[in-house]
Amino acid sequence: MTADIFARVQHILTIIKEEKIENAVELESFRIKYVGSKNEIKGLFGEIKHIENDRKKEFGQLLNDVKQAAEEKYEAFKSRLLELDEVQSGTFLDLTAPCAPIPAGSRHPVSIVLNRIIQIFERIGFVVAEEREIEDDWYNFTAMNTPEDHPARDMQDTFYLKGSTKELLRTHTSSVQARLMTTQKPPIRIIAPGRVYRNETISSRSHCQFHQVEGLYIDKNVSFADMKQTLLYFAREMYGAETEIRLRPSFFPFTEPSAEMDVYWGLKNEDDYRITKGTGWLEILGCGMVDPNVLINCGIDPEEYSGFAFGMGIERQAMLQFKITDIRQLFENDTRFLKQFVGIV
Ligand code: DAH
Numbered sequence: 001m002t003a004d005i006f007a008r009v010q011h012i013l014t015i016i017k018e019e020k021i022e023n024a025v026e027l028e029s030f031r032i033k034y035v036g037s038k039n040e041i042k043g044l045f046g047e048i049k050h051i052e053n054d055r056k057k058e059f060g061q062l063l064n065d066v067k068q069a070a071e072e073k074y075e076a077f078k079s080r081l082l083e084l085d086e087v088q089s090g091t092f093l094d095l096t097a098p099c100a101p102i103p104a105g106s107r108h109p110v111s112i113v114l115n116r117i118i119q120i121f122e123r124i125g126f127v128v129a130e131e132r133e134i135e136d137d138w139y140n141f142t143a144m145n146t147p148e149d150h151p152a153r154d155m156q157d158t159f160y161l162k163g164s165t166k167e168l169l170r171t172h173t174s175s176v177q178a179r180l181m182t183t184q185k186p187p188i189r190i191i192a193p194g195r196v197y198r199n200e201t202i203s204s205r206s207h208c209q210f211h212q213v214e215g216l217y218i219d220k221n222v223s224f225a226d227m228k229q230t231l232l233y234f235a236r237e238m239y240g241a242e243t244e245i246r247l248r249p250s251f252f253p254f255t256e257p258s259a260e261m262d263v264y265w266g267l268k269n270e271d272d273y274r275i276t277k278g279t280g281w282l283e284i285l286g287c288g289m290v291d292p293n294v295l296i297n298c299g300i301d302p303e304e305y306s307g308f309a310f311g312m313g314i315e316r317q318a319m320l321q322f323k324i325t326d327i328r329q330l331f332e333n334d335t336r337f338l339k340q341f342v343g344i345v
Contacts, residue, residue: 002052006059008046013066017232021077027234031075034070109318110211110330114193115345117213117314118239121191124230126215128192130314131179133197134161135170143178143297144254159197161206169197173214174254174311177290180216181298186305187219194312204326211314216290218300218307224257224289227308231287235263238317255309265320273320282320285312291314 016034021027033040039283044063051059075257086093107115118128151157152171161167192214200206214221217226228247235243244264252258262281266272276282287310315327322341324330329337 002050002055005047005051006062009062009066012040013062013069016066017072019073021073022164024081025179027074027077027081031074033072039070041070046276059141104342106338106340107326107345108330108338109322109341110314112341112344113318113321114211114213114314116238117312118191118193120234121215124233126189126191129176129180129192130194131176131192133170133195135168135169135175137166139178140168140170140172140175142162143182143294144174145252145291145293145297150253155199157199171198172196172311173212174309176214177216177254177294177309178298181218181295183298186300186307188307189217189219191215202328204328207315207327207331209301211330212311213314216307217308218290218295218305219310221257222306222308224308227287227310229290230262230308231285231310235261235284239263247287250286250288252286252288254291254294258286258288260285261285261310284317287311
């Protein structure tokens with residue numbers, strides 16, 4: 001009797017070891033038979049009471065071996081089938097496989113142009129200065145020699161903070177000039193890039209927010225010729241080595257004399273006629289010698305120091321370079337638009 005049951009269990013162990021499992025159906029029937037809650041092996045544990053006392057331990061050991069063999073085989077085949085399934089369905093994760101390329105991001109066209117401008121001026125010793133966008137009207141207007149009754153100060157043109165007649169969103173980066181001249185001693189040689197705000201109706205040509213780069217150079221004996229040479233260098237680095245510039249007399253409250261600088265764009269096709277209004281010239285920036293009143297307002301002696309300043313818009317230059325016809329595209333963050341600039345730095 002005892003020998004019989006030992007032989008039976010031994011036989012089951014052999015069957016378990018040899019059983020072939022090739023698919024999920026076979027795995028499931030194996031599970032029901034040997035691993036599930038009503039499996040065959042469980043019933044055999046009930047036989048222990050019929051075994052002679054001195055072999056009970058041996059029998060128990062054998063049953064445990066069978067149970068363990070069944071469980072191990074089930075687990076091994078389960079994970080093997082899972083793996084096979086993943087490979088077939090494509091969800092298998094092969095950690096050694098070369099990865100799919102990560103899509104490259106792109107720089108915003110305004111950043112591209114801004115970075116180029118910054119690099120050009122950094123090469124000749126200008127240092128980047130960044131300042132606040134919420135300004136005090138003294139720095140934005142008064143220090144910059146803009147009279148109390150100047151139309152730019154009007155609510156129609158400038159965004160004031162709610163309930164304030166003093167705090168505003170800066171209308172130009174020229175406010176950085178006053179910030180720096182009141183806190184630093186000459187020589188000062190900075191460019192100040194940043195966002196500015198004006199109360200304008202939004203259209204394809206103008207926006208209520210845009211970017212400017214301000215330049216300021218204050219030292220002993222700085223002349224108009226220094227300014228002209230600096231700006232010529234900039235234009236040629238930015239628009240090509242042959243680029244011609246012209247300075248037209250203009251007016252800004254904070255510079256005297258003041259000028260606007262054009263670069264020669266050319267008149268090769270219809271677009272050029274439209275963009276340059278038939279003249280071939282494009283206005284790029286405003287500039288001039290810092291007005292002595294501005295120096296005095298900021299605590300710098302105009303008898304000892306002089307300087308030049310310039311300010312330019314970025315959006316227009318970005319639109320020219322990348323042939324963008326609607327300024328609003330620069331602020332909408334439409335990825336179909338932005339994706340076009342992948343790889344441009
Ligand atoms: N702040 C002027 C504007 O927003 C631009 C400008 C003109 C800046 C002449 C200057 C300058 O520094 O000298 O239109």
